[in-house]
Amino acid sequence: MTVIGGLRRLWETDPRRDPTTLTYTLLAIGAVVVPLLAAATGGGYLVGQIADAGVFVLLAIGLNVVVGFAGLLDLGYAAFFAIGAYMYAELASPYLEAMGIHGGIHLPFWILLFVGMFVAAGFGALLGAPTLRLRGDYLAIVTLGFGEIVPRVVRNLGTLTNGVNGISAVDPPEVPAWISGPWSGDPFKIVTDLKVTDAVGYYLIMVVLVTVCVVLVNNLYRSRIGRAWMAVREDEVAAAAMGVNTVRIKLLAFAIGASLSGFGGAFYASKLAYVSPGNFSFLVSVTILVMVVLGGMGNIPGVIVGSLVIYYILYNFLPDLPGHLTDMANAFGFSGLLQQSGDWPGLAEEASRLKFLVFGSILVATMLLRPQGLMPSRVREQELQKGTHEDTTIEDVGAATGAE
Amino acid sequence: MNAAPETILGIDHVTKRFGGLVAVDDVSFDVPRGKVFALIGPNGAGKTTLFNGITGLFPPTSGRVLFEGTDIAGVRPHQVAAMGIARTFQNIRLFEYMTAFDNVRLGRHCRTHAALHQALFKTRGERAEEKAIEQRAMELLRFVGIERFAHTFARNLPYGSQRRLEIARALATDPRLLLLDEPAAGFTPQEKVELMALVRKIIGLGITVFLIEHDMRVVMNVSEHIVVLDHGEKIAEGSPAEVRADARVIEAYLGKSA
């Protein structure tokens, strides 16, 4: 199963029936079509929003390495996101003027992306090294505690982080070379050292970053490291007995997850041009977890789809829901439901409070009913297996024979 | 006991306590290189505990475990594997949601070296190494006779093939000593015959086999040297014929359960 062999095999299996290829194809087409469509209809807003969603895709891919591949529950993922974002905001904004540095510090975007990544990974290693020796569920609690500490520390460190007000006027991304053309209202020419401030620019950078991450994480997944992660997830004792240094391999997964979170954080800060402690609460960590669980833990295309779906629900569907419900109630003659009475705050208000319940229900229902997530992750292997060994029944023979 | 140079594994006054319970009590014996060596005894005699002590899962309370002259008592499991000891488990412990092929490929982990950056960027070295891993894994699946299940999830393999897969996975670590914990448990007579053939094939590769087994016909047939444990103590040791004739063994083991 070399790369070429794998590709050939993919080609031989009908791609329409192979969900992984199908999803990647659709995502790629979508990534090209959406901005064109938006440009045609003048909807730069939509493109900007998808660029935001891309940050969450990045985060979900990173958390998937921790939760999906290595089977470790990280409930403080937003902390690393915060670390990356603040790292960027401090080192690429006028803010440090407040600390007596004239004009603040303005390091280049592309360097800070990696600084954010390595700093977050460092924190991940620092936190994970002592914790990962303990039983798995203690990691969940330690990360949860860390996820609570980071935004609070940021909020309390008044002068260094500007406390609850956050840091604004953060530098936008900068690209060494860019082609301007009629689409941005300029004549064709190559621009150097352009500060990206428009939605399409962010979007393009996001697509590039996400694509690179997907390719790299996929490479890891198909390497000896990826197999070791899965082995640790399936049976830690057996993995250790087969020569896998379980603590080190778990630490690697944890640090890589943290690094992607820091990476995403730096991009996020540059996109928003603003960071504040409120952006990194426990709710953010759970949002990303919901994305991974819904998409299917361990399944990269599934996780991408899952994060887009959840992003849509969280930032479009739920905010718009009260308005839609009000319209519907008025249209169907239930306008009485809109009135506030006693404990009933009115239909619109009630709808705007749905977020927690929706998240909780998705987590519970997915784990109970469809632990593999939205996407059928194993279908391809099952199909391959059926194709080559039609004589093999896949009943649980071990149970029938009666082990032990 | 035996001549020292031929010993691959020396168990030297090993004791394992769990709280007040003494599971293995001051046991000593030597496993000779290149032979099939069996550890037998009634349930609860401490056989698996001894295996766990050797492989670092639960290090012995006291005593030494000498592998090729080095004391490995207390060395962590993955290091034990790297040193050349592989094992299977009494209650099969495969990676259930990985294919048989991936299970065996995982076994190559401690013999391969591709680092993070090599894996991330699929460097030429990494690809070559992966290719070698794939070849070796397929060879091993063929060697134990389950190559047709290569792309089946381990949990969906027939029971006998799961045991074989565990052996293949253990062999993938290039062991010099292979510990098999009740490899014939739950097997049909036909499967037992095949297993004995497989054990001989493994010996043919120059790998020492050290097994725990309940089935006396398998043990007597395949092994050249036997140690008998009862209640954590060694009660007999010798060739199959000697052990079979030993009064204490008959009393403690054969008398009760066979």
Added chain:
Amino acid sequence: MEQPIAAGRAAPVRFRGLASSRPLNALLLLIVVVVALLLLTRVWGRGPGYFAQILVYGFANGSIYALIAIGYTMVYGIIELINFAHGDVFTLGGFVALALLPMFGVTESQRDTPGVILPLLATLVISMLFCGVVNVLIERIAYRPLRHAPRLAPLITAVGMSFVLEGIMFLWRGPFFLHFPDLLPSARISIGPETSVGVKELTVFAIAIVLTVVLSLFIERTKLGKAMRATAQDRDAAQLMGIDINTTIALTFFIGAALAGAGGMIFGLYFNSLSFDLGFSAGLFAFTAAVFGGIGNIYGAAIGGLVIGMVQSFSDGYFDSTWTQVVIFAVLILVLVFRPTGILGMRVPEK
């Protein structure tokens, strides 16, 4: 394939045991010493009366954490699951009590009259039963079907159930702080120039002690309690001995939640304020307490709860209250990393 497998060559192995944690322990000691010195100087500065007052508040806080921690430790002891929803069951207890009190016709104006005692007790009992039933349902719906699934699965549903409960309370009462009627006696007993103990604090403390003692008696003396202990020790063996595992686990969830529910109501009575997401941090603090006391150990959890309550009141009283949560979460991480078996170390978690 004549000789596919050659015996492997010895790979160089570096012998390095578990990376020595000695420097880390030294670091921990250093942190503890620095914090203790800092605290001592401040305690010295504020005088003994203030110290005693902080102690009193610590006991009251701690009693509530203890009640939550006991349920945490029981559930973890028996099925090794961090029931993230437990903290929200605690909040639910407060919410239910808040809804019940008007039904009994109790208003704040009746404070310090004997007429409130009976309705308060009735409310307490009903809240406890209600929370117990809810927790049993949670176990039945979200945890039992996953009992043999990989550990990650029930952990994720536990986070999910926590959000479901918070979501329900959010829908019910909204995002606001809710006023809980001040019904405990207002009398305060002066025990020094700067120090007084409210009957309020005494009541909170007394209820916590009574519930803890009753529970321990139940577990030590009754057949069901014995079944719970047996199941916690070895589920399979207990089953072989004829213990109904499902009933025993359900009972554990019931009792744990009843205590948490009581804690929720007491919290409301003591602090006179509730919000839907109260259980998130309270639950985490209580989990810290449970680990601190040695997970699975009921007395340990009670003591751990008191310790966490003290940490909170000392941090509030001598340092900056905006840092209190950071301090407690830091304690949480340090305890889990350095003393995962707890200070009492009764049960050693094994893989």
